[in-house]
Amino acid sequence: MSKSRVDLVRRSDGSLVEATLVDGVEPSDLIVVERAWTIVRARLIGRLRAASVPRKEWPESWHWNWERKAPELAQLAASGFGILSDEDWQGLMLIKTAPYVARIEADRGKPLVYVDYLEVAPWNWRIPALGEEGRYKGVGSILFREAAKLSLEEGFHGRVGLHALPQAEAFYESACGMTALGRDPRKQDLVYFEFSREQAQKFLEKGGD
């Protein structure tokens, strides 16, 4: 396990808050995460339901259970990243370095870092319908940045692939600058996104958008 300092942006006043990036999240951490996130998620969903917000507008990850993803961490090619602040996990990401390969024509068949799961803590969700602004922003970007950096460290030249939930498509395509390679019938028809070397480099240097 290794730790490093990162910053997050506090939504209430725009200030930078120092946090800890953990490379090497353990299965026991996922249990802690699930215990802390479950009730917050449930309360938010209850409020969305009470406010008659259509279900398609609910955060699409509301049903996830990180504890159930613990066995995946046992895989050799898998690893978990998380961000700790205020003694709480602010976001998590599980990645795999095999057996996924690039689909972009120029790099087809070459290894990449595949982002299996990425989610921010429910208290960081911005839900305008409930007047919820969320505590921190930038959590998802910092986590995703680690995936691109790991790809460089692994000699994958920044190649990263992922299947985004529909509500997150704009983030990965517009904000991060990934290439959308169409819906994937093998993965719930979710859109598959991939970074080419150049796109990853640009993202790491300047951000997308």
Next chain:
Amino acid sequence: MTTKMKSNSRASEAWLRRMADAEDRCKSVAVGGLAHELGLIRPGAPEGPRVFGRLIEFARRARGLSVEKLAEEADVDLAELVALERDEDVAPTPRTVYQLATVLQLDTGKLMVLAGLADVEDPALNQAALKFAARSEPTARLSKAEREAFDEFVKVLVERSDGA
């Protein structure tokens, strides 16, 4: 296990603020699977959630279980269970419903409907749920009338579970 502090390249403030603002312009950053993977997420039953908490409470009390004990046996979060029983506008997760159904020996599919996680056109179930809600009061022990209401409701849940 050793923990080391990495001296990696930290994102610049400009990069972070640019990306953080971009996050806010998008609805989500989530990567993973959709709820419909579970086959559960369809338009919800309007009467379900309120009845769900009451039913769980009655089923628990009928078995002489404390809230803590039920949470432990079902391996669900205690705070979530308390909130569910108190009807604090909390939506149970599919996992919680499944775990509670298993421990309380109730039909999972019907509980999903009551929890608002699945939609099944079932007038008899809706009727039984309304009747149960009207006749039950959250007191420490089940009265004879409550017991009858609970038994009647459970009977509908069990009777109709095969064909739903």
